[in-house]
Amino acid sequence: MQPTFISCFALVLLADWPAFAASGLFPKMPAAANVYVVNIHQDAGDAWMTAWALQGLINQRSAEVYLILNPWDWDPLKDCGKPYAELPRLTGTNAGLRTLFQKYQGQVKKMFIYDPNKDWTWYLALMSGAQQDGIPVIESIKDKLVSEFGWKGDVEDFRNRWSNRIEAYDWALKNLMPNCTKKVVFATNNRRDQYQERIGNPITDYAVASKGFVFWLDFDKERAEVEKIFRTPGYGVGTSLMGYASTADGANYVSNPFGIGYVVSELYANGSFWSSFPDKTYKQSPGKAIKAEPGKVYAHIIWSDGDNLEFDQNPLFKFWHDPARGTVPVGTELAPALQELNSPLLDWYYSKMTTNDELIAGPTGSQYIFIEYFNEHLFPEWCRLTREWCKVAGFHTGHIWRGYIPSLKYSEYMTMCGFDGVL
Numbered sequence: 541m542q543p544t545f546i547s548c549f550a551l552v553l554l555a556d557w558p559a560f561a562a563s564g565l566f567p568k569m570p571a572a573a574n575v576y577v578v579n580i581h582q583d584a585g586d587a588w589m590t591a592w593a594l595q596g597l598i599n600q601r602s603a604e605v606y607l608i609l610n611p612w613d614w615d616p617l618k619d620c621g622k623p624y625a626e627l628p629r630l631t632g633t634n635a636g637l638r639t640l641f642q643k644y645q646g647q648v649k650k651m652f653i654y655d656p657n658k659d660w661t662w663y664l665a666l667m668s669g670a671q672q673d674g675i676p677v678i679e680s681i682k683d684k685l686v687s688e689f690g691w692k693g694d695v696e697d698f699r700n701r702w703s704n705r706i707e708a709y710d711w712a713l714k715n716l717m718p719n720c721t722k723k724v725v726f727a728t729n730n731r732r733d734q735y736q737e738r739i740g741n742p743i744t745d746y747a748v749a750s751k752g753f754v755f756w757l758d759f760d761k762e763r764a765e766v767e768k769i770f771r772t773p774g775y776g777v778g779t780s781l782m783g784y785a786s787t788a789d790g791a792n793y794v795s796n797p798f799g800i801g802y803v804v805s806e807l808y809a810n811g812s813f814w815s816s817f818p819d820k821t822y823k824q825s826p827g828k829a830i831k832a833e834p835g836k837v838y839a840h841i842i843w844s845d846g847d848n849l850e851f852d853q854n855p856l857f858k859f860w861h862d863p864a865r866g867t868v869p870v871g872t873e874l875a876p877a878l879q880e881l882n883s884p885l886l887d888w889y890y891s892k893m894t895t896n897d898e899l900i901a902g903p904t905g906s907q908y909i910f911i912e913y914f915n916e917h918l919f920p921e922w923c924r925l926t927r928e929w930c931k932v933a934g935f936h937t938g939h940i941w942r943g944y945i946p947s948l949k950y951s952e953y954m955t956m957c958g959f960d961g962v963l
Contacts, residue, residue, distance in 0.1 A: 565723060566723055566881050567815065575617070580607050590676060592607065592742060593666055596750075597749075600670075613809060638684075652664075653695065660704070660705040710765075710768075727784065749811075758787075770800060802907055814881060868896060874886065937963065
């Protein structure tokens, strides 16, 4: 994106919106009284991927598993007030996954073997496991778990079922999509690290727990197949595209015409656990207008990309621990989705605010969209949704990342979304 920063504010007078906790956009998991923690940091990437899938499968029934990949994953867990205990860790290779499987192997009825060199087999194994009490595994991990723990469930081999991803996703649309939630859909990259080891994405646990449709396609070269997925009845305004697509922010060009907005989140961790907390309503004091004096230059400073759940959970969380924070006025963008997906994290930001902090809605409101590409017939409903969700999140200010000014949609946004100010 070009680093062009233009700010303009518009005051909009609208009737008060009822103050209740916004809910219903995202699948939530049943809360557990206690939490079991497993550290998977030293496992191999393929073990991470299976561990996240197993976590999501367990948390479908009771959100009692929390995985540690990075040292800072401990901080939000300790702050949330939920009692927890770390499971005694086994020794040896992939000890984290094996520790988790040792305790919960009784919940795993099936294993789906995938081929790391055919990425579509991973996604179909992942979705199939979410719907059939199973987990995706490479063959060597399957062999280790079976031999060590005497597991006797069914095994299905997905490695040579489909010749390419288009054939695979056509099969998935027919056989898996009917049992997928229509609240969220996931585009996540089965990525590699600097050593070319496959490491996946932490959002996997929430994808499994929510039983969302999960895929990886090129949004340019394979756009027709992506559109086929987005045309599924049930998707529309309120549906969130989660993860992070092949074309990055450009996924909006494809998803927005179908009424689907972005909630970027590929590195968002333990989502199935955090979704189990109660939805919350928040209030924030409105800002005060400053009288401009001739000869002075005024600037606003914001921490951006807060629409990205991973950014809220990691970089912004770290920035807010800086002792210098609060010495100058700064706006911090956050995702309104946190009030349903992770209310403890939004609680934390509100509890740490200084008089120089303002919490604002990350682009573009309830979700990240390009307003000029959003379905024109569905756009007023999206604006209503944004007004509701930002109101109860306590956000008075919004941010348009992409939009023609002037335009009909710009006028609709300014008059319908309920913000006191728009960047």
